[in-house]
Amino acid sequence: MITPVILCGGSGTRLWPMSRAMYPKQFHRLVGEGTLLEETIRRLEGVGRVGQPIAICNQEFRFLTAEQFRRQGVEGFKLLLEPEGRNTAPAIAAAARYVLDNGMARLLLVLPSDHVIKDPARFAEAVEIARDAAENGGFVTFGVVPDGPETGFGYIKASRGTGRVLPVERFVEEPDEETARRFLDEGGYYWNSGIFLFDAVGYLDALEQFAPEIAAHASDASRRARVAMESVFLEKESFDSCPADSIDYAVMEHTDRAMVVPLDAGWCDVGSWKGVWQVSSRDADGNVAIGDVRLLDVTNSCVIAEDRLVVASSLDNVAIIDTRDATYVASLDAAQEIRDVVIGLKAENRSEVEHHPRVYRPWGSFESIDNGEGFQVKRLIINPGAEISLQFHHHRSEHWIVVRGVARVQRGDAVIELSSNESTYIPAGLSHKLSNPGNLPLEVVEVQTGTYLGEDDIVRLEDKYGRVEE
Template sequence: MILPIIMAGGSGSRLWPLSRQQFPKQFLTLHGESSMLQATALRLSGLDHQAPMVICNEEHRFAVAEQFRANKIANSGIILEPVGRNTAPAIALAAFKALQEGSDPMLLVLAADHVIQDEVSFCQSVNLASEHANTGKLVTFGIVPTAPETGYGYIKRGELINDTGFTVADFVEKPDLATAENYLESGNYYWNSGMFLFKASRYLDELKSHQPDIYHACERAMADIQSDVDFVRVNKAAFELCPDDSIDYAVMEKTAQAVVVPMDCGWSDVGSWSALWEIENKDASGNVCRGDVISIDTSNSYINAQEKLVAVIGLADVVVVETKDAILVSKKSDVQKVKDIVNQLKTEDRSEFKSHREVYRPWGKYDSVDSGERFQVKRITVKPGAKLSVQMHHHRAEHWVVVSGTAKVTNGDKTILLTENQSTYIPIGVIHALENPGKVELELIEVQSGSYLGEDDIVRFEDKYGRA
């Protein structure tokens, strides 16, 4: 049986300002009705498979768990990488975990942030690839190219195997336009999708042969794991010593057992706003408009309004993306430079590269409505049955006003219930907690005041989500 491995990492830079470091594109609903992570899991329904295993970092763990819960999607565990070490080690962790559970499944390695429009063809290619994986081959999926794309790596096919796949003749880096045109014309090259299928034991055998340092570091990391609710934590010290390398460089370019199976499924890695424009449905003027948008004499553009009315007049081939705290306006041909914007934001230590104004937490979310010298206002939403950590602040006091729902508040040695239009005051240094005991969401306004209002001024004493 197939065990899907969903790689849910990401830096959140290519689709800024909608994606951020703490909320990269796999968590966004950009194409269709589900997030890209949810869509990756849902398209597996056409396969005979186990519940998928997910690999992500600590920072994204609650977003991953919540997105699976929201769509009632089962998983076989969420492995947390203490540090990023690229795809070869991440897949090794999943392979060791599968073998620890007493089976040797075929691992279907998938990125969480790809769009696949023809899910039937996707499943057909996976089923064909399983014939090769069952014989010990390491299969990679080559996307049948539709254009001389310079933004993808390519795979050159070799000899035909059983009418369903080819030996891999070569992996090729991103080409220039002339070279890409030659690849397309020859018919012997595929886009490198970054998707794979192989038995867990075969991958580890090849990894041990070609990159023993990665193999042994991951083996040691998985020998000392801790399970915490939805999550599997590996030994941090052991994993930090693991070399950083991709599966392509570490294994696929070195093994003699690589096979490429063609896949023609409407695939895109959505690597830029222009790539998203290409795959979306367009109006008569060639525009993709999401949200509250008015466009006049505008053509071939992507316009995404998250919070406000966005009006565009007399423009062509542009990208406009509006969020609560940032707006991007770019020529469609220049959207790759959005990474330069993100790098500048990092250099200036601005919050806009890292998080949205609205931030998700395991208990719900908060929206930073306003801030100024010595004050900050947040709108806080707490899910039914959820509870924030028992905590204390050294530098700020807090005023809470309930907008809707019921709040159970611990304030020092007192516990009270607050309902709509009621309020309380939390002084500096007082241990407190907030809980939603009801069946509907709790909405409240929090006004912070004090000399320092950073999120790191939290001393946690107890936390149901393992953050204390």
């Protein structure tokens, strides 16, 4: 049996403004019917002898990740929650220790959550090819068969030989274009996909040899973890003590048991808007157009409208990405420059770098409609059967107006029900809770007034999602 370990970290800044620190690309529908994470989960259906998956993510993404697993009908999954990202080697080490301590299948299939693989059957076949080698102590990585001189990926040089599993000669950092072309001409070089298959015991043993601090601290973080429902909160002090190293640097570049299976399955890391354009369905003019888009004499471009009409004309090879609060326009080839844009915005403390207009919570989502000095207006969507925690605020009052659905409202000790076009007032300091007893989403407009309207002015008294102690 295999335990899938899905890595849900990363901020995907090269796909700004859709992908942001608090709502990164793996949670977006960019290619295909589901989000990138959901497509990763579906991909496992074709792999034989697979057990319940583990996802590793930041604590901020706990409920968003869990919701996407549930939407795919997955039960029994576990979320290993990092107090702070420490790169892939510590994350996988914590997962390996958790698997061994909880009697799960010890063969680990490590998968990034934000990649596209257009041929899942070919991927499943590659995993089967790698299985025997991994069961016999090999650290197997999957090398993507290159189709061009790509300078944005690391490369794996395979030793010459026959067979479908080849020893790794060396790992190569991202090359310049001349070097990448030479790799193609020589052959035997593959793009590093970041996908691995190996034994959990073998991985921890290798860490003890090559990176003992990671092995010790990550194991301690797992064994001292706090568990709430499917969530495993890695112990902060131990995990934060791990050196922030990648699995390539910590293990793969040092072990003499590294092996590579060539992967030719339509892989893309979706690391730029050009990457999105390349793996998406295009119209007769070579355009990817998503949302309310009108194009005239536009070719070979990617245009995405999230909330409103976008019109473009007389353009070629451009990305136009329009969200509610930010618009990005650039050449499709400007994959690296967007990082500089995001760095500049972050230096200015622009909220658009961190936060998406729509913020997800375990009960649903909210988005800010308007705000000014002393007030803020939000639209709340509460999922059927969900509820906002019993809470109060020190500095703000709230007016709730039901737009659609039925709301059950607790105000102090009183409980009332409100229908469409009815409202209630919650003064500062009064305990309150909002729940949706219906079978359809509940939509509420919330008007906040007060001297301070920050999200940290919430004192939770009771919470069905286990957030009171956090």
